[in-house]
Amino acid sequence: MVPQDLISDVAAFVRERAALETGCETGIDGLFAFCSEKRTEFQAMIYEPVMCLVLQGAKEAHLDDRTVRYGAGKSLIVSHALPVTAGVIDASPDKPYVSLALQLDLATVRSLYDEIGPLQEPERASHSMSVAEGDPALFDAVGRLFRLARDPVEVQALAPLVLKEIHFRLLRASHGGMLRQLLLHESPASRISKAIALIRDRYKATLPVADLAAEAGMSQSTFHEHFKALTSTTPLQYQKELRLMEARRLLISGGKSVAAAAYDVGYESPTQFSREYTRKFGLPPRDEKLASAPLAQ
Template sequence: MTLHIGPFDEMTSIIARYAKKDGNSETAIENLHVFKGSCPTRLQHVAYKPSFSLVLQGSKRLMVGSDVHVYGAGQYVLTSLDLPVASHVTQATADVPYLCFTLFIDSEKLSDLLPRTKVSRATPPPEDSRGLVVKTAPPELIDASARLLRLLDNPDDIAAMAPLIEQEISYRLLTGPDGSRLLDMTLAESQSHKVARAVAWLRTNFAEPLRIEALADHVSMSVSSLHHHFKAVTAMTPMQYQKQLRLHEARRLLLTERVDVATAGYRVGYQSPSQFSREYGRLYGLPPLKDIDAMRGQMAAE
């Protein structure tokens, strides 16, 4: 596909100006964040929320469950529910940094838009039901994205125009090849919506013992259906998802609240410190204290 060089170069310039430092930056548009990376980064474990992210420069590698995505300029990531992911910038320099923006998707606004579109529950489902996909952005989506970013240079227009352009982007996504992924966010009876409810329960109760039967009953699914559809959407089992939530929170506790290893493990639901340290090391590549020391050293060097 040939990219529209004009709006693409313009968006790159805008993000380079508003991403004042490496990492994620909020903007004057409520749901819009910009990201800059001046060099390749180490693997980072973060949580993705329902969103549309378009890469303008550089490249990135992202892992969610058993899936691996490598993507770059002109491609976007569409996420339809909360997902723990691991990612790192793979191509970036100080002169040509990795640049992207993220627009968070509001399910209520999406529901309000549906009656004004021809999208319906009869829309054919995609070949897979993953909650995260990577695609090449079509010209219509690039054009709308450029107009949204352009508002950052015209702040007086944001209040009136940003909601309209955000709605247009949602419309382009809904009527695109992966529109049914977003549609499922709004349909209470859809399997993906039930998985999203299971995800929401796990995020709130990750420190509690996981009883699959109770979770399945909570979202009105059978145990076998929950396992099947949960893995189909998230590329993880409910147990694997819970484990990642626990370990992400434990890492935060160790880094920001400076609790000891045993306390961190206990607070996220582990009864055995040795099991906690073992599973922490499998996910992050280092035992808890060595990992935190490495992170603090990296932060001090930045």
């Protein structure tokens, strides 16, 4: 059962900061509060390694052919950076979508592993984006972390301890298998993480799958199989998603022409860029740029 007072406190916190639909920082590094009084359009974004605890309402994320729905009382663990399309699907003014999201600190996870050793948790097939029922102890710890923000002195003294507790509970969670796998240096999860870091760092460049496989220390066929299993997409599609989302940011900011945005993110053909952009976002890049242009005064 989700604590009702925590729902009220988080919703009030976001409303006071006029951050409905966008969410806001809480004063604790990596902890964000969200409240939406209406369903939202699905938006393309990158889910960084994160834990999301849904207090009320529901959200849905699409990753290629995989759909993940997480509602009240559920916790989401994302172990790898993933390009998704996500939106709030259950919210109203009387019963808004409310959640708390914490960016995962893999250094904290590794330090726990060094302290306590391998966790003897029963493993099951896991994915880099998994949902399960939120443990009452996890709700308690995340709620305590959120309330620490009221006092900067308590943040400084106690937040590191509570953050360590939260990461420990996520490591032991039934859907924390991929986090546990990340700690094993030679595991597929760890190797694919290296390849993802390379793609993100060099997304504008031409990246042969052979080079990515070499970075992961795998054969091309094994690399492709594990990449698809972890991310529900292929390495080249992953890179394309990054390019298109960065191009969209450049267009909406208003500083780039369509052709310039295409070239800036690594496309050699503006025509191909426009075609793939339209398929991804539902409208041509030129229309996106016009729609985001400020009105003349």
